[in-house]
Amino acid sequence: MDVPQDNLTQQRRDTRLLWPRLHVDRVFARLCAFIAVLLACYVVTTAMRMQAGSGQLQGLTRLFDLDAQASVPTFFSVLQLNIAAGLLWIIGSHARRRSDRYDQHWLVLAAIFIFLGLDKVAQIHELIEAPLRAAMHLSGVPQVAWLVPYGVLVALIGWTYLGFLAQLPTRTRMLLILSGALYTGGAAGLEMYGGNLAMRLGGPAAAQDNLAYLTEVFFEQAAEMFGIALFIYTLLGHIQATLGRVQINLGPVPDDPPEKQDLNATETLQIPQFGRSNRP
Numbered sequence: 001m002d003v004p005q006d007n008l009t010q011q012r013r014d015t016r017l018l019w020p021r022l023h024v025d026r027v028f029a030r031l032c033a034f035i036a037v038l039l040a041c042y043v044v045t046t047a048m049r050m051q052a053g054s055g056q057l058q059g060l061t062r063l064f065d066l067d068a069q070a071s072v073p074t075f076f077s078v079l080q081l082n083i084a085a086g087l088l089w090i091i092g093s094h095a096r097r098r099s100d101r102y103d104q105h106w107l108v109l110a111a112i113f114i115f116l117g118l119d120k121v122a123q124i125h126e127l128i129e130a131p132l133r134a135a136m137h138l139s140g141v142p143q144v145a146w147l148v149p150y151g152v153l154v155a156l157i158g159w160t161y162l163g164f165l166a167q168l169p170t171r172t173r174m175l176l177i178l179s180g181a182l183y184t185g186g187a188a189g190l191e192m193y194g195g196n197l198a199m200r201l202g203g204p205a206a207a208q209d210n211l212a213y214l215t216e217v218f219f220e221q222a223a224e225m226f227g228i229a230l231f232i233y234t235l236l237g238h239i240q241a242t243l244g245r246v247q248i249n250l251g252p253v254p255d256d257p258p259e260k261q262d263l264n265a266t267e268t269l270q271i272p273q274f275g276r277s278n279r280p
Contacts, residue, residue, distance in 0.1 A: 024233060024236045024237050024240055027232070027233065027236060028229060028230070028232070028233035028236075031080070031229040031232065031233075032226065032229055034076070035076075035222070035225045035226060035229060038064065038066075038072060038073045038076060038225070039066075039218065039221075039222055041064040041072075042064045042065065042066050042073070042218065043218070045060050045061040045063075045064050045065075046061060046065075046214060048060075048061070049061045050209060066217050066218065066220075066221040067208075067217045067221075069121065069123065073221060073225070074120065074121070076225070077120055077221075077224060077225055077228065078117045078120050078121055080225065080228040080229065080232060081113050081114075081116050081117035081120065081228060082113070082114070082117050083232055084113045084228060084231055084232050084235060085110045085111075085113035085114045085117070086110075087232065087235040087236065087239065088106050088107070088109045088110035088113060088235065089106075089107065089110040090239065090243075091106045091235065091238065091239060091242075091243075092104075092105075092106030092107035092109075092110060093107075094242075094243055102163075102164050102167065105161060105164040112157075125146040125150065126146070128145075128146055128149075129145050129146045132145035132146060132148065132149070133145040147188060147192065150188070151188075154184070165177070168238075169238075169241070171237070172234060172237070172238050172241075175230065175233070175234040175237075176231070176234055178230065179227050179228070179230035179231040179234060180227070180231070181227075182223050182226060182227035182230065183223065183224055183227030183228060183231070184227075185223055185227075186219070186220045186221065186222070186223025186224040186227060187220075187223075187224055190216060190219060190220035190223060191220055193216060194213060194216040194217060194220060197210075197212060197213050197216060198213060201213060
């Protein structure tokens with residue numbers, strides 16, 4: 001039995017998700033405002049804890065603790081990293097459809113940001129710290145061993161991405177470099193200083209009442225979160241400038257021949273349905 005054309009059209013519409021109308025500047029402003037609220041909550045709850053004593057307000061302070069894994073700031077940071085990974089995937093998929101020579105660069109960046117999110121949750125860099133310190137005989141140097149493999153990877157990626165960065169629009173290139181410097185400055189530079197300070201104070205637990213250590217944590221996490229927010233802002237601006245309107249198709253591949261599809265009007269990214277075949 002033949003299915004009416006109107007029903008087929010409606011089915012295709014039901015399986016498509018249109019990219020919402022986003023004001024890039026507003027998105028960035030709201031991300032920054034939420035980060036500012038998280039930082040303010042950390043300052044207030046930490047001050048209350050130090051004033052009331054370490055035995056009180058533990059549940060509230062941990063909820064907004066910038067230095068804890070199971071906290072709202074950590075969840076928000078991981079969410080930002082995954083949003084960035086999704087935007088990179090969209091740009092990479094678009095580049096692949098256009099046979100762009102740098103499509104793999106965008107997709108590799110998406111995979112890297114997924115790993116950064118996992119590292120944020122599982123603290124992979126801290127898990128490998130002790131074995132690496134023992135292997136490199138760095139027992140007296142705190143929080144530096146994990147920087148060796150991470151630093152080598154960053155240097156290799158930076159070298160292989162020189163051509164990629166050079167072909168980007170000037171605004172996009174400069175904002176990407178700025179956001180990367182801000183994020184790595186917090187994630188590597190300030191964290192190394194904080195680890196050294198915590199060891200001199202007797203460990204992270206003992207450092208929780210030290211104002212210098214708490215200040216370092218504040219600026220470290222602020223640099224990371226604002227760096228990711230700036231990166232998301234940059235990617236959204238790049239999508240707006242190069243892709244325009246984006247449509248994600250969650251259903252079967254349309255049957256229309258390529259010559260009848262207006263690819264310039266709407267960019268469509270195809271996601272195959274699990275358990276279903278596109279074949280008749």
